[in-house]
Amino acid sequence: MSQTQTTIIPHSQKPYTTRVYPTTEEIDKVIQNAVAAQRSWSRVPLEERISIGRKFMEEFKKxxxxxPMELSLQMGRPVSQGAGEIRGFLDRADYLLNIAASSLADVSLKDTDKPGFRRYIKRTPLGVILVIAPWNYPYLVSINAVLPAIVAGNAVLLKPSPQTPVTAERFALALTRAGVPENIIQVLHMSPELTNHVIQNPSxxxxxxxxxxxxxRSVAKAAAxxxxxxxxxxxxxxxxxxxVRPDADLDYTVAELVDGAFFNSGQSCCAIERIYVHQSIYEPFVEKFVALTKTYRLGDPTLPETNLGPVVSLASAERIRKQVDQAVAAGAKSLIAESHFPQAxxxxTYVAPQVLVDVNHSMEVMMEETFGPVVGIQKVSSDEEALExxxxxxxxLTASIWTDAERNPESEAAxxxxxxxxxxxxxxxxxxDYLDPALAWCGVKNSGRGVSLSKFGYDQLTREKSVHMKIKTS
Structure with a gap:
């Protein structure tokens, strides 16, 4: 009997779509097809692959x-905000295509070659790449690996989250319509067990x-x-x-940090989850932060007036509420009354945005990822305390400093x-809460390893091949 996955609409808890998992035999055939197709695709001139990438952008725009509505129904973000992900997707695609030729060019060593020798380093594709995409920004994240992998000459197996299966299918359709061979981009809906099967395939x-x-950790273990x-x-x-340093522009900083904490209901790996404010401006900062938070409109994400939707699942909502409750029980103070957001x-799956003060690092809410619309604000006395x-x-992953560096040279130095x-x-x-495609996106500690975006993203998806030529033999 075939295994299936059903996507549940977050705000209504009704089924949205169902996909059937392939068998291991079918998956192995998909991988074989990818291997064969990649050999041919890698011989297509880079200029032609980049041109197909441009056509892909046009197909995706169509x-x-x-x-936006598909995204809202799959993962719950307000429909009014879906266009932003599409714009970001296309902006990243454009940049990655712009730098493809230089990022994948041979590295010449002619300036240091000895007479009679020629040396250079080629960048060659890895082969078959499995991209496992998340649900929270399914287009915006998957473009970081899928497009540069294909432009570099690889074949891609794209596994979307069960929460957002249609996004990968849309992505692949736009690529094939643009001229990417079908076996170079293949979508696989899979269970964790089937995903491990793919990771451990020698091809x-x-x-x-x-x-x-x-x-x-599961992926790393399977790969090992x-x-x-x-x-x-x-x-x-x-x-x-x-x-937030003492000289920060309060109105600007509050607006940016409220958005950074609560956009997409805080369901972003780089959302702001903890804020340290210098004691000299702590009270006015908190007052302005709470006032702006209370203006949010929590509700049905398919309605244009909603700017805060549900979290992705009932289990996620329960986990977030539990973390807040534990913090309050340990001495934290919540500044948003439950009655202010009666939908929650x-x-x-409706979780009210919550602002917590009197927090400290003994509380999980300040140490472990919340992935929800919750932020803790803690008073500090100095830059040194904030840094610690x-x-x-x-x-x-990321950190942000808010200070008047434009008018105060000492602030820039700090x-x-x-x-x-x-x-x-x-x-x-x-x-x-922003990714610039020209900059390397990477983390340290439990935020991961590796890099995407920038020229270093292409480096990760290719390998070096050294060419050493002795021209003169006598």
Whole structure:
């Protein structure tokens, strides 16, 4: 009997769509087809692969009007915000195509060649790459690996989250309509057991995973037991901190951090989950933060006026509420009354945005990823105390510093000290919760290993091949 997965609409708890899992024999055939297709695809000139990438963007644009509602029904983000993911997807695609030729070019050593010798380093595709995509930003995250992998000459097996199966199918359809061979991009809906089967197949050369720490450990474990030495990139969770210095522009900073904490109901690996505020501005900061949070409109994500939707599942909602309850029981104070968001009922996926004060690092809410619309705000007395607390985390994805660096040279110098001392993959000044495709996206500690975006993303999806030529033999 075939195994199936059914996607449940977060806000209504009704079934949205069902997919049937392939058998292991069918999966092995898919991988064989990918191997054969990749050999031919890697011989297609890079210029032609880039041109197909441009056509892919046009094919994807043709679908864009239908995608926001599909996203809302699959994962719960307000339909009014879906267009932002589509724009970001296309912006990243455009940048990755713009840098493809330079990122994949041969590395010449002619300036240091000795007479009679020629040397250079080629970038060659890895082969078959499994991309395991998350549900929270299914387009925006998958583009980071899928498009550069294909442009670099690889074949891709794309496994979407069971929560967002249609997104991978849309992605693959736009690629094949643009001219990418069907066996170069194949969508696989799979259980964890079937996913492990793919990871351990000797013909799969690399795995790019985005998701939870627990999921990342499972992928790494499966790869460690593969027949070959399968490469793995892990983009995992975060507990991303912000520090508000005394000279920060309060109105601007509050608006940015409220959005950074609650956009997509806080369901982002780089969402702001903890804020440290200098004691000299702590009270007005908290007051403004709470006031703005209370203006959010929680409700049905398919309605245009909603700007805060449900979380992805009942289990997620229960976990988030439990973390808040534990913090309050340990002495934290919640500043958003439950009555202010009456839709947020126990037993539903609607979770009210919550602001917690009187928090400390003995509480899970300040140490472990929440992945929901909750933020803790803690008072600090100095840059040094803020730095110590920001680094006191098992995660290291992003961190942001908020200060008036434009008018105060000392503030910029202070920011640059944070850049040197923070154990994170990205450090922001006066912004947060953002990926710039020109910059390497990576984390340290439990936030993972590997890199995507920028030229280094292409490096990860290719291997070096050295060419050493002795031209003169006499």
């Amino acid at each position: 679908m864009s009007d239908e995608l 799969v050369d690399f795995v790019s995973f985005t998701g939870s720490v627990q999921g990342g 037991h593969a027949a070959g030495f399968t490469g793995v990139a892990l983009e995992l969770g975060g507990k991303d901190p912000a520090y 009922k126990i037993g539903s 607390l920001m680094n006191d985390s098992p995660y290291g 920011f640059l000290r944070f850049v040197d001392d923070l154990a994170t993959g990205t450090v922001f000044l006066n912004r947060c």
